[in-house]
Every structure is written in structure tokens, then in C-alpha cells.
Amino acid sequence: xxxxxxxxxxxxxxxxxxxxxxxxxxxxxxxxxxxxxxxxxxxxxxxxxxxxxxxxxxxxxxxxxxxxxxxxxxxxxxxxxxxxxxxxxxxxxxxxxxxxxxxxxxxxxxxxxxxxxxxxxxxxxxxxxxxxxxxxxxxxxxxxxxxxxxxxxxxxxxxxxxxxxxxxxxxxxxxxxxxxxxxxxxxxxxxxxxxxxxxxxxxxxxxxxxxxxxxxxxxxxxxxxxxxxxxxxxxxxxxxxxxxxxxxxxxxxxxxxxxxxxxxxxxxxxxxxxxxxxxxxxxxxxxxxxxxxxxxxxxxxxxxxxxxxxxxxxxxxxxxxxxxxxxxxxxxxxxxxxxxxxxxxxxxxxxxxxxxxxxxxxxxxxxxxxxxxxxxxxxxxxxxxxxxxxxxxxxxxxxxxxxxxxxxxxxxxxxxxxxxxxxxxxxxxxxxxxxxxxxxxxxxxxxxxxxxxxxxxxxxxxxxxxxxxxxxxxxxxxxxxxxxxxxxxxxxxxxxxxxxxxxxxxxx
Amino acid sequence: xxxxxxxxxxxxxxxxxxxxxxxxxxxxxxxxxxxxxxxxxxxxxxxxxxxxxxxxxxxxxxxxxxxxxxxxxxxxxxxxxxxxxxxxxxxxxxxxxxxxxxxxxxxxxxxxxxxxxxxxxxxxxxxxxxxxxxxxxxxxxxxxxxxxxxxxxxxxxxxxxxxxxxxxxxxxxxxxxxxxxxxxxxxxxxxxxxxxxxxxxxxxxxxxxxxxxxxxxxxxxxxxxxxxxxxxxxxxxxxxxxxxxxxxxxxxxxxxxx
Numbered sequence: 001x002x003x004x005x006x007x008x009x010x011x012x013x014x015x016x017x018x019x020x021x022x023x024x025x026x027x028x029x030x031x032x033x034x035x036x037x038x039x040x041x042x043x044x045x046x047x048x049x050x051x052x053x054x055x056x057x058x059x060x061x062x063x064x065x066x067x068x069x070x071x072x073x074x075x076x077x078x079x080x081x082x083x084x085x086x087x088x089x090x091x092x093x094x095x096x097x098x099x100x101x102x103x104x105x106x107x108x109x110x111x112x113x114x115x116x117x118x119x120x121x122x123x124x125x126x127x128x129x130x131x132x133x134x135x136x137x138x139x140x141x142x143x144x145x146x147x148x149x150x151x152x153x154x155x156x157x158x159x160x161x162x163x164x165x166x167x168x169x170x171x172x173x174x175x176x177x178x179x180x181x182x183x184x185x186x187x188x189x190x191x192x193x194x195x196x197x198x199x200x201x202x203x204x205x206x207x208x209x210x211x212x213x214x215x216x217x218x219x220x221x222x223x224x225x226x227x228x229x230x231x232x233x234x235x236x237x238x239x240x241x242x243x244x245x246x247x248x249x250x251x252x253x254x255x256x257x258x259x260x261x262x263x264x265x266x267x268x269x270x271x272x273x274x275x276x277x278x279x280x281x282x283x284x285x286x287x288x289x290x291x292x293x294x295x296x297x298x299x300x301x302x303x304x305x306x307x308x309x310x311x312x313x314x315x316x317x318x319x320x321x322x323x324x325x326x327x328x329x330x331x332x333x334x335x336x337x338x339x340x341x342x343x344x345x346x347x348x349x350x351x352x353x354x355x356x357x358x359x360x361x362x363x364x365x366x367x368x369x370x371x372x373x374x375x376x377x378x379x380x381x382x383x384x385x386x387x388x389x390x391x392x393x394x395x396x397x398x399x400x401x402x403x404x405x406x407x408x409x410x411x412x413x414x415x416x417x418x419x420x421x422x423x424x425x426x427x428x429x430x431x432x433x434x435x436x437x438x439x440x441x442x443x444x445x446x447x448x449x450x451x452x453x454x455x456x457x458x459x460x461x462x463x464x465x466x467x468x469x470x471x472x473x474x475x476x477x478x479x480x481x482x483x484x485x486x487x488x489x490x491x492x493x494x495x496x497x498x499x500x501x502x503x504x505x506x507x508x
Numbered sequence: 509x510x511x512x513x514x515x516x517x518x519x520x521x522x523x524x525x526x527x528x529x530x531x532x533x534x535x536x537x538x539x540x541x542x543x544x545x546x547x548x549x550x551x552x553x554x555x556x557x558x559x560x561x562x563x564x565x566x567x568x569x570x571x572x573x574x575x576x577x578x579x580x581x582x583x584x585x586x587x588x589x590x591x592x593x594x595x596x597x598x599x600x601x602x603x604x605x606x607x608x609x610x611x612x613x614x615x616x617x618x619x620x621x622x623x624x625x626x627x628x629x630x631x632x633x634x635x636x637x638x639x640x641x642x643x644x645x646x647x648x649x650x651x652x653x654x655x656x657x658x659x660x661x662x663x664x665x666x667x668x669x670x671x672x673x674x675x676x677x678x679x680x681x682x683x684x685x686x687x688x689x690x691x692x693x694x695x696x697x698x699x700x701x702x703x704x705x706x707x708x709x710x711x712x713x714x715x716x717x718x719x720x721x722x723x724x725x726x727x728x729x730x731x732x733x734x735x736x737x738x739x740x741x742x743x744x745x746x747x748x749x750x751x752x753x754x755x756x757x758x759x760x761x762x763x764x765x766x
Contacts, residue, residue: 441544
């Protein structure tokens with residue numbers, strides 16, 4: 001009997017048991033049903049004071065990623081090539097902490113690690129327009145950043161009283177170069193950025209921004225929750241010099257992305273105080289990728305429940321043979337036992353993949369649209385990433401099916417195999433996201449156990465230059481997507497290998 | 509009922525599985541608690557951790573084996589055909605089910621008590637090394653402390669309720685794979701679904717309905733006002749699930765052919 005025949009025989013077994021086919025259909029329906037339930041049941045409301053207003057659409061950056069673009073910009077027009085030089089003398093600010101007494105604002109002086117102030121070239125003062133900037137940060141030294149997602153480290157030293165930092169940003173067509181200097185004489189290059197298609201007329205100037213102070217608190221419902229609170233930075237800048245065609249060289253002020261209160265006044269405004277040649281720029285907000293909105297993989301909640309169904313079907317696909325004695329016929333017909341078990345794995349894996357793929361491929365685009373209709377925005381990702389998330393969800397189900405099948409062949413009994421599969425696949429994920437375990441333990445759980453495979457569903461990366469709540473519960477896994485999936489595949493291959501050995505070594 | 513109990517006891521006693529599983533429940537519970545106690549840290553006073561809850565963390569793992577024990581005890585009979593002999597010998601099916609459930613509950617309470625006591629002991633030894641010291645506001649874990657005693661006793665009761673719930677579900681569905689999947693899905697996935705809900709009122713309502721969330725609320729000894737449900741009320745929710753499952757299983761057992 002060729003491998004094709006063994007495959008056909010196993011496929012016939014799978015498709016002729018009504019309960020198993022129903023299980024695979026249930027996998028598909030669970031993914032779609034729960035995803036849609038989640039999407040239709042979620043609504044967002046945004047309020048401005050007591051008034052409900054439509055939620056704002058997220059700003060998109062040049063690369064199509066959702067971004068936060070909120071800062072104070074003091075700029076002048078620049079036509080063609082040119083440069084700006086300035087000396088940052090100090091950075092001070094304030095941070096709002098959790099209320100010590102409820103209802104009383106608890107504000108302390110301080111600068112958050114990624115508070116930033118420096119020089120910027122930006123296509124326009126529109127939110128999301130392309131830019132490149134060289135800056136001093138609160139605790140991460142000098143950085144050169146561009147187009148929200150890119151970040152290069154310069155010198156590790158920030159500014160402190162008595163030790164200012166000189167910065168220079170020069171534009172040469174599409175190339176922007178950032179430099180730093182301790183004294184304005186000896187310059188070191190921090191980095192260069194290419195802004196493709198940058199128009200001749202751009203804005204050049206000084207800026208300040210200060211991202212929210214993110215604090216993580218434990219959630220009584222399970223897991224952790226984070227809250228970001230208002231912060232503000234004020235940078236003292238002098239020795240400002242601009243070279244190039246600046247059309248008169250008058251400074252204009254823009255509070256980029258400021259929200260307006262109900263009475264039309266700006267909410268947490270930035271500002272500029274000029275004292276002779278010294279600029280005191282105050283800003284709040286961030287110039288960075290958006291990490292607070294939901295991700296597309298959140299619509300695949302149902303996959304976790306479908307996984308339990310998959311485990312049950314895959315285990316039964318082998319243990320039922322032992323219970324009914326069919327295994328003896330199977331092994332008589334296909335005496336190469338390893339091949340028979342591999343055929344079983346291929347069949348159950350492929351069937352699960354198909355069911356999961358249909359479910360995920362329907363759910364993700366549909367649920368994202370429904371959520372959008374409910375004014376909840378998901379972070380946009382490239383088509384390739386979306387395909388990876390959808391196929392990855394189906395892949396996790398399929399490889400888990402193979403792992404469960406192998407456990408079934410190892411135990412030969414249903415209940416221990418099902419429980420073992422759930423304990424290695426589902427429980428680490430549940431404990432890693434919804435329990436009291438500290439974040440570091442959760443990360444190790446999702447590195448070492450087969451549950452690492454869920455990483456393939458992560459659609460947005462962690463950004464080193466944005467402080468956010470990067471924990472498995474928020475969809476950020478400790479391993480890269482394919483790395484995590486490889487861990488799961490490794491476990492499945494190991495279990496299948498052991499099962500083949502066991503099947504060959506033992507009487508049926 | 510005495511004869512039924514004796515029969516069920518003989519059946520459980522004479523196979524190797526249950527004994528090993530009971531040992532497994534104790535080991536897994538203690539190991540889980542030890543791992544959590546070893547991993548948690550309290551760097552300064554007011555670190556907001558609940559030492560008792562950490563010390564009883566292993567219950568969340570041990571319950572998986574409790575479910576396995578109950579499912580195997582019930583479904584094993586169906587897969588071997590033994591159930592027909594059992595029901596012929598004990599025609600009062602309700603009594604037979606009650607006897608089996610009582611026996612499972614008793615065995616689970618013994619294993620659970622050992623596991624919980626071992627967990628607290630391990631946590632008492634490990635936690636002070638991680639900053640859970642009297643200076644930081646954490647006296648050594650002790651059963652003389654009212655809330656800790658309540659948490660420990662409640663955890664044992666919770667494990668017993670999981671055994672009853674599993675026995676009920678297993679009696680209702682009869683297939684061990686489906687029963688194991690259903691019980692563990694109910695226990696472990698309910699909390700996940702709760703976290704995905706965006707509406708806070710619905711979220712808290714579902715949290716109160718979830719057998720694991722509500723049932724393990726009994727382990728909380730700090731920040732009690734923030735808990736969506738009280739300790740004993742939460743255990744009551746878990747009990748309601750167990751009773752409902754058992755009633756469902758009993759009705760089906762009486763109505764169906766074996």
C-alpha cells in the first residue's frame with residue numbers, strides 16, 4: 001500500500017465519523033461566531049467633557065502604520081537644502097502620578113525616560129507627515145528618529161545643568177543627517193535618514209514632546225492593566241541657527257495634534273516662551289507608532305476555544321482505534337506503523353488547517369469592518385502580515401492537532417491525552433495572560449511551552465523607543481512570530497517521533 | 509448506599525490509575541505553588557501582593573488532575589463496558605451515582621488538603637526569601653490567621669467542587685475525551701473570554717459566573733473590596749455549577765440506556 005493509499009484510508013476514517021466532522025465544523029464556526037460576537041458587542045464612545053463625540057480616526061504615518069503625532073513644533077519654512085543647529089541646555093518637566101487621595105491631581109516634577117526635545121525636519125505640519133529628527137531624551141541620551149518607527153541611538157549622555165548638548169540636523173535632498181556635539185565644535189554623526197519623495201518645501205525647527213507615564217497595576221479580574229498619565233517637558237534651547245532658503249525666517253508655532261476642550265481651548269497645550277535668544281519649548285504627547293489601539297488578532301478570540309475542540313477530535317482520531325480494536329486492522333493493512341501514524345497526523349493536521357483557515361479568513365476582515373463600524377479602530381498592518389496572522393492561527397490549530405494526536409498515540413487513552421494536551425497548550429497561555437504571575441514568569445511560560453506558538457498571531461512589533469504594556473496579555477509575545485511557531489512545531493515533531501517509536505516497539 | 513459505596517471503593521482501589529492521580533494532584537499542586545512562590549517578589553513594603561493567593565497558586569494546576577481523576581473514574585466504565593455490569597448490580601442508578609460522586613469528593617478532599625497544606629508550607633519557607641517579610645507587611649503564612657485558613661479550606665472545597673463538576677459532566681457526555689475537553693474548557697477558557705470582553709459591566713457579570721474566577725475568589729485575602737464577588741458567594745457559584753452538572757448527569761443517566 002502506497003503512502004497515498006494510507007492517506008486516503010485515514011481520510012476516509014476521519015470524514016465518516018459524524019462527531020469528528022461536526023467537531024471540525026465547530027472549529028470553523030467557533031472562530032467565526034466568537035469573533036463576530038466580540039466585534040458586534042464592542043462599541044466605543046469618546047467624550048469631550050460631558051459631551052459624546054465621534055471617536056477620532058487614528059493618524060497614519062508615511063508607511064501606513066497607525067501613529068501618534070502630538071508635539072509642540074516651532075518651525076519655519078525651508079526651500080531646498082539647509083540645516084539647523086541649536087544647543088539644548090536643560091530638560092525639566094512634570095509627571096502626573098496615580099492619585100494619592102482620590103480626586104486630587106498628584107503631580108510631581110520630573111522627566112519621563114522618552115521625553116524628547118530637539119530639531120526636526122518635517123514635510124508639513126499635518127499629523128502623520130514624514131519627518132526626521134535628532135533629539136535629546138529624558139533617559140536614553142541622544143537619538144535620531146524618523147518616520148515614527150525608526151530609531152537610532154547616539155551618545156548615551158543627555159543634558160544636565162552645566163553640560164548642554166549641541167544638535168545639528170542637515171537636509172540634502174531626501175537625506176537628513178543628525179549630528180551631536182558637546183561644545184558646538186567637535187561633531188559626531190548620530191545617523192542619517194532617507195525620506196523618499198520629500199518635497200522641496202519642508203518645515204524645519206525645534207520641537208518638544210513627552211509621552212504618557214505608563215504604570216502597570218494588577219487587575220482584580222485577572223492579569224494586569226496599564227494606565228498612561230499626562231506628562232510634560234520643557235526644554236531650554238539657545239544658539240539656534242538656521243541655514244538655507246527660509247523665506248524671511250519667521251518662526252511659527254504649531255501645537256501638533258492638540259485636542260480641543262469643549263469650549264475650544266486646547267487641552268494640555270504646549271507652548272513657547274522666548275527670552276531673547278533662548279527658547280523655552282513645552283510639549284506633551286509623543287511622535288511614535290500607536291501601540292494603544294487593538295490589533296487584528298484580537299478578533300481571533302474564538303481560536304482558543306476552537307483549540308480545545310481540535311484537541312478532542314485529534315486525540316479521538318487515534319484513541320478511538322484502540323478502544324474499538326480498529327488499530328489492529330489498521331496496522332495489518334499498513335504494516336509500516338510509523339508511516340500510518342504520519343498519515344494520520346497529515347490528515348488531521350490538514351483538515352484542521354482547512355477548518356481554521358476558513359474560519360480565520362472570514363473572521364479577521366469581517367470583524368475588523370464591524371469594529372470599524374462601531375468606531376473601534378484596529379492597528380492597520382500590511383497584507384503580508386494579515387495573511388501571516390490568519391494562516392498562523394490555522395497553523396497553530398493544525399500543529400496542535402498533530403501534537404494532540406501524538407499524545408493520544410502515546411497514552412492510548414483519551415482523557416489523559418486530552419488533559420495533557422490542554423495542560424501544555426492552553427493552560428500556559430491562560431496562566432501567562434490571566435493570572436497573578438509576574439510578567440517575567442508569563443514570558444518564560446510562553447517561551448518554553450508549546451503555547452509559544454501563539455506568537456505567530458502577533459501582528460504589531462514591540463518598539464524599543466515606546467514604553468507600552470508589552471505583555472502576552474496585550475498580544476506581545478516574548479519570541480518572534482516564526483520563532484514561537486517553531487517551538488510549537490518542535491514539540492509536535494518530538495511527540496510524533498516518540499509516538500512512532502512507541503507504536504513500533506509495542507504490541508497494539 | 510453503603511453497599512454502593514463499598515462497590516465503588518473496590519473499583520477505584522483495585523486499579524492503579526486513581527492512586528497515582530491522587531499523588532499527582534498533591535505533587536502538582538505543591539509544585540505549582542512552589543514555582544509561583546519562588547517567582548514572585550516583593551521588593552518593598554506595600555508591593556500589593558497577596559501572599560496567601562501566591563501560596564495557593566498550584567490549585568490552578570492541580571484542578572486539571574482532579575478533573576482527570578473524576579473523568580477517568582466515570583468514563584472508564586463506559587469504554588470497557590463495565591457500566592452494564594455496574595448498573596445490573598446496582599439498579600438504583602441515582603444511588604450509584606451519588607456513591608461514586610461522594611467517593612470522588614472524599615478522595616479529592618484528602619489529596620486536596622494535602623496539596624494545599626504542602627503548598628502553604630512551601631510558600632511559608634520560600635516567600636520570606638523573596639521579600640515577603642514582616643518588615644514589608646507579610647507575617648509568615650499560618651493557618652492561625654483567619655483569612656488564610658478560609659483561603660486554604662476554601663481551596664480544598666473548590667477542588668472537591670471541581671471533582672463533582674467533572675463527574676457530572678462525564679456522566680452526561682460519557683466519552684472521556686469530550687468530557688475532559690468540556691471540563692477543562694469551562695474551567696480555563698471562561699477566564700480568557702471574560703478578559704476579552706470590552707464592556708465592563710458584562711465583564712464583571714461573566715467573571716462572577718466563571719467557575720474558576722468566582723470559585724478561587726476564596727483565595728483572596730487582600731484588596732477584598734475590589735473583588736467582584738465575595739469569598740463564600742464565589743464558592744457558591746462554583747457549587748452551583750457542580751450541582752447543575754451533577755443533576756444533568758443524573759437525569760441523563762436515569763433516562764438513557766447504558
